[in-house]
Amino acid sequence: MATLTPEVLDTEEPGSHEATGGLWSWITTVDHKRIGLMYGGTAMFFFLLGGIEALFIRLQLAVPDGTVLTSDQYNQLFTMHGTTMVFLVIMPLAAAFGNYLLPLMIGARDVAFPRMNAMSYWVFLFGGIFLSSSFFLGGFPDGGWFGYAPLSTQSEVIRMDFWAIGLLILGIASLAGAVNFTTTIFTMRAPGMSMFKMPVFVWMQLVVAFLLLFSLPVITVALFEVLFDRNFGTLFFDPAAGGDPILYQHLFWLFGHPEVYILILPSMGIISEVLPVFSRKPLFGYQFVVFAGAAIALLGFGVWSHHMFTSGLGPVAESAFSLTTMFIAVPTGIKIFNWIGTTWGGKISLKTPMLFSLGFIAMFTIGGLSGVTHAVVPADTQQTDTYYVVAHFHYVLFGGAMFGIFAGIYYWWPKISGRYLSETLGKWHFWLMLLGFNLTFAPQHWLGLQGMARRTAVYPPDIGLDTLNMVSTIGAFTIAVSMLPFLYAMFVNSRKGLAAPADAWDGRTLEWSISSPPPHHNFHEVPHVEAIDDFWHQKYGEDEEGRAVRIKTFPEPSRYTDEYIHLPSPSYYPIMLAAGLVLMAYGFVFAPLGIPLFVIGALVLFGGAFGWAQEDPDHPMGDHADHHADAHEGTETGDEAQAGADASGDVSSDDVSSEDVKTGEVEVAADESGGDDV
Amino acid sequence: MSSETAVHGPIGTDGADIRKTAMWAFLGSECLFFGSFIATFLLYSDETNGGPGTELFDIPFTSVSSFVLLMSSLTMVLAHNAYEREDKRQMRIWLVATALLGTVFLGGQVFEFTTFYAEGLRMDISPFGSAFFVLTGFHGAHVAIGVIMLTSMVIMSRRGNLHSHRGMNVELVGLYWHFVDIVWIVIFTVVYLLQV
Ligand code: HEM
Numbered sequence: 001m002a003t004l005t006p007e008v009l010d011t012e013e014p015g016s017h018e019a020t021g022g023l024w025s026w027i028t029t030v031d032h033k034r035i036g037l038m039y040g041g042t043a044m045f046f047f048l049l050g051g052i053e054a055l056f057i058r059l060q061l062a063v064p065d066g067t068v069l070t071s072d073q074y075n076q077l078f079t080m081h082g083t084t085m086v087f088l089v090i091m092p093l094a095a096a097f098g099n100y101l102l103p104l105m106i107g108a109r110d111v112a113f114p115r116m117n118a119m120s121y122w123v124f125l126f127g128g129i130f131l132s133s134s135f136f137l138g139g140f141p142d143g144g145w146f147g148y149a150p151l152s153t154q155s156e157v158i159r160m161d162f163w164a165i166g167l168l169i170l171g172i173a174s175l176a177g178a179v180n181f182t183t184t185i186f187t188m189r190a191p192g193m194s195m196f197k198m199p200v201f202v203w204m205q206l207v208v209a210f211l212l213l214f215s216l217p218v219i220t221v222a223l224f225e226v227l228f229d230r231n232f233g234t235l236f237f238d239p240a241a242g243g244d245p246i247l248y249q250h251l252f253w254l255f256g257h258p259e260v261y262i263l264i265l266p267s268m269g270i271i272s273e274v275l276p277v278f279s280r281k282p283l284f285g286y287q288f289v290v291f292a293g294a295a296i297a298l299l300g301f302g303v304w305s306h307h308m309f310t311s312g313l314g315p316v317a318e319s320a321f322s323l324t325t326m327f328i329a330v331p332t333g334i335k336i337f338n339w340i341g342t343t344w345g346g347k348i349s350l351k352t353p354m355l356f357s358l359g360f361i362a363m364f365t366i367g368g369l370s371g372v373t374h375a376v377v378p379a380d381t382q383q384t385d386t387y388y389v390v391a392h393f394h395y396v397l398f399g400g401a402m403f404g405i406f407a408g409i410y411y412w413w414p415k416i417s418g419r420y421l422s423e424t425l426g427k428w429h430f431w432l433m434l435l436g437f438n439l440t441f442a443p444q445h446w447l448g449l450q451g452m453a454r455r456t457a458v459y460p461p462d463i464g465l466d467t468l469n470m471v472s473t474i475g476a477f478t479i480a481v482s483m484l485p486f487l488y489a490m491f492v493n494s495r496k497g498l499a500a501p502a503d504a505w506d507g508r509t510l511e512w513s514i515s516s517p518p519p520h521h522n523f524h525e526v527p528h529v530e531a532i533d534d535f536w537h538q539k540y541g542e543d544e545e546g547r548a549v550r551i552k553t554f555p556e557p558s559r560y561t562d563e564y565i566h567l568p569s570p571s572y573y574p575i576m577l578a579a580g581l582v583l584m585a586y587g588f589v590f591a592p593l594g595i596p597l598f599v600i601g602a603l604v605l606f607g608g609a610f611g612w613a614q615e616d617p618d619h620p621m622g623d624h625a626d627h628h629a630d631a632h633e634g635t636e637t638g639d640e641a642q643a644g645a646d647a648s649g650d651v652s653s654d655d656v657s658s659e660d661v662k663t664g665e666v667e668v669a670a671d672e673s674g675g676d677d678v
Numbered sequence: 679m680s681s682e683t684a685v686h687g688p689i690g691t692d693g694a695d696i697r698k699t700a701m702w703a704f705l706g707s708e709c710l711f712f713g714s715f716i717a718t719f720l721l722y723s724d725e726t727n728g729g730p731g732t733e734l735f736d737i738p739f740t741s742v743s744s745f746v747l748l749m750s751s752l753t754m755v756l757a758h759n760a761y762e763r764e765d766k767r768q769m770r771i772w773l774v775a776t777a778l779l780g781t782v783f784l785g786g787q788v789f790e791f792t793t794f795y796a797e798g799l800r801m802d803i804s805p806f807g808s809a810f811f812v813l814t815g816f817h818g819a820h821v822a823i824g825v826i827m828l829t830s831m832v833i834m835s836r837r838g839n840l841h842s843h844r845g846m847n848v849e850l851v852g853l854y855w856h857f858v859d860i861v862w863i864v865i866f867t868v869v870y871l872l873q874v
Pocket residue numbers: 146260261263264306307325326328329332367368369370371372374375380383384385389392393396397400401
């Protein structure tokens with residue numbers, strides 16, 4: 001992790017709870033920004049892992065009768081590729097952005113439950129390690145990312161136990177995260193920020209949290225039933241005894257379809273922030289984008305059976321789900337038009353975040369359209385389980401969700417690190433990735449329509465599949481190459497990057513009003529919000545023709561303040577709890593031999609939970625007694641107003657060092673009293 | 679679960695207790711959890727695979743244990759009431775009563791399970807058996823967790839480290855407890871009463 005983080009992040013102001021900056025401070029951290037970074041770094045690592053798995057798949061399929069992998073290895077690789085990308089990459093990346101940005105965007109100093117937040121991360125990390133470690137312990141899971149029963153319940157080896165338990169563990173992380181984000185958004189917004197003044201990114205995170213709350217329990221039940229069938233002799237999915245495998249499909253997709261929106265909505269939120277900034281226009285139809293997001297979430301619970309059109313549901317059910325599926329394309333289309341409307345007539349600046357956002361719109365539209373073709377039952381009967389479906393979901397997931405995430409990384413990196421990522425490298429990254437992506441997945445539309453089945457390790461020669469498969473493999477390696485400029489920019493070049501001011505892109509939302517990188521406590525004083533894009537309206541007014549004119553320039557805000565700002569203290573109980581959980585999981589998989597491990601895990605878990613309950617979140621680990629003079633200041637901004645009076649404007653973020661702390665400058669970026677220093 | 683935000687304490691900017699918001703979100707999620715198990719049961723209520731079915735149900739017995747659980751909601755309300763009046767002794771008495779009633783309910787469930795097993799209804803005999811035991815078992819686990827929380831409330835209160843401003847408190851445990859009771863009413867109706 002530490003490599004991903006520029007050194008400047010490791011210097012916290014003296015007197016802060018995390019002043020040491022060592023490994024221990026990361027392990028015990030409850031700071032949402034650090035947790036966000038850890039989420040992001042870990043998910044990026046899994047992204048590389050999942051990518052390598054994909055390259056093996058494409059190598060195998062490069063030529064007919066491929067011999068790179070055995071069928072067994074092939075099954076393992078496509079199962080883990082899918083599982084990794086969905087549960088260990090895109091979902092945690094969304095959590096990474098949510099963690100880092102939610103409090104900054106709503107003007108809060110942390111999430112509602114910082115320790116629970118840390119627990120989510122550790123449970124995710126350990127769950128990911130658990131799932132991936134199956135490779136060394138009998139092989140990766142091999143029943144597909146949706147683990148259809150009875151295939152998943154009847155295979156003898158423990159691989160699918162790893163899958164089911166792994167997903168149960170990751171579900172705990174996501175559920176805790178969803179509870180946390182919901183509470184944070186509902187209860188911790190800065191004064192004046194009503195729901196309809198929140199940035200769209202926050203809205204989308206809220207919708208995702210709701211989707212998680214109501215869909216995760218359903219897959220939890222499905223996974224428990226699989227696990228019990230495998231280990232305790234229950235007969236949920238055993239057709240011979242009257243069990244019904246179709247029940248599994250319903251439960252899985254009742255989660256699975258909301259899940260695809262869980263994957264895409266955060267990226268929709270990201271580009272809804274990026275497009276206005278780089279078009280220098282407000283988001284077109286804010287309310288429509290928000291309501292469309294909520295509508296997608298609601299409708300998303302009513303379309304799941306479109307994944308089961310060939311399961312024999314009967315004409316009535318098939319027609320109904322066909323209709324709802326076509327309907328859900330409507331709010332999706334609304335959003336696309338809103339984004340296009342946002343750029344329309346704007347002063348467009350094609351920086352890397354903007355390129356990825358525009359790429360998102362184009363690629364996602366293609367994926368959305370092929371999705372609508374799946375909604376037509378007779379057509380889908382041909383398409384299902386072919387590469388056509390593979391093309392569809394990669395256009396929405398890679399061309400959509402991942403492009404949005406890259407847009408977000410390039411957009412917020414200056415805020416996170418205080419330095420811009422290289423534009424040159426970013427452009428190489430974008431164009432190579434766009435090219436490679438389309439080379440890989442566009443041909444798969446044709447392959448699928450010609451009948452090439454997904455999840456089959458070999459295809460015969462001379463049936464017209466050779467050329468396009470080769471193209472697709474070349475594309476996949478182009479994507480791999482496109483990651484090199486990105487990784488170089490991140491790891492090697494980022495310390496040399498151009499220093500970024502607080503307001504790195506002339507932004508609209510609150511996070512740009514504080515220093516880059518942000519203060520440990522985020523806001524020297526809690527901002528007051530009066531409008532959507534409040535920060536923008538403090539900077540710009542309008543002339544008679546409605547053009548934006550600068551009315552105010554803020555001095556570069558400092559990272560430090562003299563005041564003591566009370567923050568939650570670090571804790572090692574979250575990681576302890578997570579460790580106990582994963583020990584139990586290993587013990588369970590290897591029962592009866594593993595039973596002692598299971599017991600040890602349970603003890604660690606209970607120890608962690610007990611310690612957690614006893615721990616005063618403000619005085620844990622016994623060494624912070626010096627910071628508690630004023631526990632509850634900060635809610636009222638009035639009494640802090642004088643603190644900002646002697647603000648001086650000449651500290652720029654690139655030369656902020658810990659000495660600045662002593663200077664006693666408190667600079668107020670978003671001064672809610674407004675206007676007085678115009 | 680705890681509330682350690684320094685900025686707002688346990689109270690959010692909109693005046694709501696953040697822990698209550700979180701608890702509601704969690705319970706909303708739990709509805710779907712039990713809903714999915716109940717749906718599974720409904721699908722399999724006739725899939726007895728040649729083994730015993732609903733004829734084993736002893737409605738009078740289960741009615742009594744359901745009544746016991748319902749009464750525990752009453753004592754929970756009394757405990758919460760005492761908590762609001764800051765009458766710690768009364769609060770502890772009613773908390774203990776709630777935990778005891780919960781334990782009696784669990785005892786009833788253990789008795790019921792052993793009887794069923796003796797009569798040949800097992801988890802691995804039929805989809806009906808699987809669905810019945812897993813659904814009611816998960817509910818029982820929720821009651822057990824509730825009993826543990828109630829007991830720790832009592833112990834913490836005796837030790838004087840039950841704080842209203844952080845961690846679990848009587849109100850939150852009460853929310854959880856009532857929820858688990860309501861779920862049982864649904865299970866009792868759908869699984870027992872409507873099946874025989
Ligand atoms: C316009 C909106 C969309 C429509 C109408 C749509 C429709 C469909 C349909 C009908 C299928 C089933 C095809 C089959 O298996 O035969 C499908 C599969 C899939 N869709 Fe979409 N979709 C849409 C958007 C999305 C989005 C936004 C995502 C994710 C970000 C997504 C991810 C997937 C995935 C992962 C699958 C395949 C699951 C699997 O079989 O492994 N879709 N889509």
